[in-house]
Amino acid sequence: MAVAQGARTRAALVAAGIELFDRDGYDGTSLDAVCRRVSVTKGALYRHFPAKQALAVAVVEEYFRRWHVVRAECEARVGPLQALVDLTHRMAELTATDPTVRVGVRLLFTSELFDLLAGLHFSSLTTTARDLLRQAAAAGELNPNLDPRREAEAIAAAVVGAQALTVITKSSNHRLSAMWHHRLDRLVPPSRRDLYRIG
Amino acid sequence: MPFTEDGCRAAPGVVTIHDVSTTRDGLLAAAAEAFDRDGYVRATIDDVCDRAGVTKGALYGHFSSKKALALAVLDRQAREWALVRERLQRVHRSPLQVLVDLGYAVNRDRAVVQRLLFQAPLCDDVAERQVARWTATVLDLLRHAENRGELRPGVDLVECADGVVAALVGVHLMAMAVDGPSGGARQVADVWRTWLPAVAKPAVYAALRITPR
Numbered sequence: 001m002a003v004a005q006g007a008r009t010r011a012a013l014v015a016a017g018i019e020l021f022d023r024d025g026y027d028g029t030s031l032d033a034v035c036r037r038v039s040v041t042k043g044a045l046y047r048h049f050p051a052k053q054a055l056a057v058a059v060v061e062e063y064f065r066r067w068h069v070v071r072a073e074c075e076a077r078v079g080p081l082q083a084l085v086d087l088t089h090r091m092a093e094l095t096a097t098d099p100t101v102r103v104g105v106r107l108l109f110t111s112e113l114f115d116l117l118a119g120l121h122f123s124s125l126t127t128t129a130r131d132l133l134r135q136a137a138a139a140g141e142l143n144p145n146l147d148p149r150r151e152a153e154a155i156a157a158a159v160v161g162a163q164a165l166t167v168i169t170k171s172s173n174h175r176l177s178a179m180w181h182h183r184l185d186r187l188v189p190p191s192r193r194d195l196y197r198i199g
Numbered sequence: 200m201p202f203t204e205d206g207c208r209a210a211p212g213v214v215t216i217h218d219v220s221t222t223r224d225g226l227l228a229a230a231a232e233a234f235d236r237d238g239y240v241r242a243t244i245d246d247v248c249d250r251a252g253v254t255k256g257a258l259y260g261h262f263s264s265k266k267a268l269a270l271a272v273l274d275r276q277a278r279e280w281a282l283v284r285e286r287l288q289r290v291h292r293s294p295l296q297v298l299v300d301l302g303y304a305v306n307r308d309r310a311v312v313q314r315l316l317f318q319a320p321l322c323d324d325v326a327e328r329q330v331a332r333w334t335a336t337v338l339d340l341l342r343h344a345e346n347r348g349e350l351r352p353g354v355d356l357v358e359c360a361d362g363v364v365a366a367l368v369g370v371h372l373m374a375m376a377v378d379g380p381s382g383g384a385r386q387v388a389d390v391w392r393t394w395l396p397a398v399a400k401p402a403v404y405a406a407l408r409i410t411p412r
Binding site: 153154 | 238240241317318319320322323326327330331355358359361362364365366367368369370372373375376377386389390393394396397
């Protein structure tokens with residue numbers, strides 16, 4: 001009972017964090033304001049998050065979780081290379097439309113969390129892309145002689161850049177569509193090129 | 200002892216243009232170091248004064264706030280990149296080669312700008328404008344290349360410029376997080392290898408040097 005109550009409070013605090021970081025930014029958000037939003041005491045908040053940074057880390061973890069969920073959704077529907085294309089598009093889209101993703105990207109890229117977590121996130125993004133490319137290679141989808149690690153790094157960089165520009169310019173255009181258009185020309189043989197959908 | 204612009208010794212106590220510009224330059228260099236090391240939020244005016252060896256009063260004579268100082272650091276870097284572009288345009292005939300080399304130059308000097316530009320709260324005010332400038336520069340070079348007949352027909356230049364800038368920003372952010380300030384040249388090369396064959400005519404692409412000089 002007490003455990004369930006604690007988990008509910010924690011979830012409410014994270015939700016309030018997302019809302020306030022989104023509205024006021026990391027530096028403009030105070031833990032007092034978060035407490036008021038959820039109607040809990042500062043003592044109750046401190047039991048879950050000893051500092052603002054800890055709350056922000058929890059928000060970014062929600063964003064990380066979104067990557068895993070969307071990846072699973074994409075992989076359930078299509079083959080590995082198409083899943084990678086869909087995953088990057090979906091996350092770029094969510095960066096513009098979904099508060100959790102938008103705030104996660106914003107915190108991760110523009111606050112002090114960058115030094116703490118961005119390296120980890122970029123590595124895991126590259127690993128995800130590399131895994132899916134290796135699966136695609138194993139399934140005979142890719143041109144031979146490609147270096148999946150290097151291709152994965154370039155794809156991850158394009159996704160990171162598109163997300164950064166989406167939160168900075170507050171507009172998402174189709175930065176990834178053209179990237180995928182050119183990249184698929186490199187990755188897959190011409191005979192299979194029409195099998196893939198972009199965007 | 201202060202010197203005037205023409206190297207003559209100025210009378211003691213007379214502030215010359217030279218003093219003003221060297222103090223300002225010293226402050227900008229010190230600020231760039233402080234922002235690079237501590238980030239925008241943590242960097243302090245006191246630390247910048249210590250590094251530059253000037254009083255707080257002297258700093259405020261040049262810059263009204265930490266934000267004004269940060270904007271001046273960004274502007275100085277933008278002017279330096281504009282000069283690099285002009286120099287490259289005198290050296291290379293192909294606008295695409297200018298673009299390639301400019302990408303490497305920006306990658307080399309990016310540390311302080313990337314930290315400042317993408318750090319809240321400053322990024323809310325300046326990043327959009329800076330990104331628009333980069334995109335305009337890339338687009339301008341692509342248009343020059345198109346006018347010289349270097350591009351494949353039917354290339355969407357605006358989409359290409361947006362995509363190239365996004366890819367370069369991504370490379371810089373990742374290099375900053377993973378490799379530290381010196382990384383990224385190989386990844387910049389990958390950006391060119393992805394985009395240039397798609398936009399340049401094959402013979403033009405074959406004549407380009409894609410790796411840094």
